[in-house]
Amino acid sequence: MSKQLSLPVLLKDQLSFDNFIAGENQQLIDHLISVAKAEGNIPNYPWLTYLFAETGIGKSHLLFATCFLAEQHQQSCVYLSFRDKPQLAVEMLEGLEAYALICLDDIEYIEHDLPWQIALFDLINRVKEQGHSRLILCSRFPLQSLPLQLPDLLSRLSWGVSFRVTVINDLERCQALILRAEQRGLVMPLEVARYLLNHLQRDLPGLIKSLDKLDELSLQQQRKLTIPFVKSTLNL
Template sequence: MPKQLALGLTLPESTSLESYLPAANQQAVADLAACARGSGEPFIYLWGATQTGKSHLLQAATQLADQVGRSALYIPLDQATQLSPAIFDDLEQMDLICLDGVELIAGQADWEQGVFGLFNRLRERDKSLLVAARCSPLNLPIRLPDLLSRLSWGLCYQLQPLNDQDKIQALSTAAAGRGLALSDETARYILRHTQRDMGSLRQLLRQLDQASLEAKRGLTITFIKTFLEHQTDPQAGGL
């Protein structure tokens, strides 16, 4: 659809509910899936710190809705605000709209009015809306009282970050999906010696996958230690 093309969005194929480890967020994921399918609560507000998977879940919901024959659109407001609130025009024709980063339009009267109008039009037509932000509705610096009230409706979930055991499980699952064997001991080594957020860990796993393929070696602690040393000092020698 034209508006989707205007935003230049391409959702990664790997972004799915199956590739998201819910851990303590199981109920939020279940209700989000029901919303995407059109069988659950039509409005859900997700909030949490960075790297808790807000964008992943909204993108996954968009793809799930499409898979079951519902029209859906994912709008990351960090990109959309480079355009104008006119991007919301006629979106009530869609079955599901996912707005990511709603805190980014706070204090901008035209954008706040645009989201407010979209919310009302979707509700009038019994369509679904998923919203994500870094803070709860109560802490949003939205100036339009009616919009702030609307964003407090429906279900609201604070996404909880993964603990270390959850991250080990996520790494092992992601490695298995690439045909790699990753022991818990090796996963713990990675957590102790690299950045611990899931975005960085997934990026490292992609790099290790390529490096192990080229070196024809498995993901042992020795191999990973050498790889990390090489990343820090390219003159450290081969893998």
């Protein structure tokens, strides 16, 4: 089966491990890198990984990064978000066990949807039985609080290893913003990054989204990223 990546196509910068500020998440990143590079049936290898954290911490970034790295190592991979469930058919989960890496995001969105929960349960069983795929699932909730109604599915999810994605501190948020600006060809001084952190919503996706407008207007006006330019551009 050929690779299938359902990743954001409008991203200006690739979501990779290189532009993810690890903070206290280095053990998790090392694990995901090994998952992305793993090949075939490895005895006692953790084939199921469960990630959780509140919104805006970087769970999806880590899934995209794992997919990109797997693709670089010629591993077939697929990403699906259950946020898109209204536009998806439950049969989408059939046959995913043919992929080397399966990343399923936002699984809390199948709450109160028994057909999807049963389909995920069956997929996990097939992945376990066939023994050549790795499965990564993400949610806002730790396993013990996951709002799913199928007890057998919750039991299956506990078969794997579980990681909490830890929030980075303010300096690390600034470093992430500077790095993502640099990848767009922008030079962002630390004081500008701190200004954005103090005057915009503090979640990293929201901060990075502000780079779109700054990127466009700085190019048009040939302006450097200074605090006065940022204030006028973003109406702060």
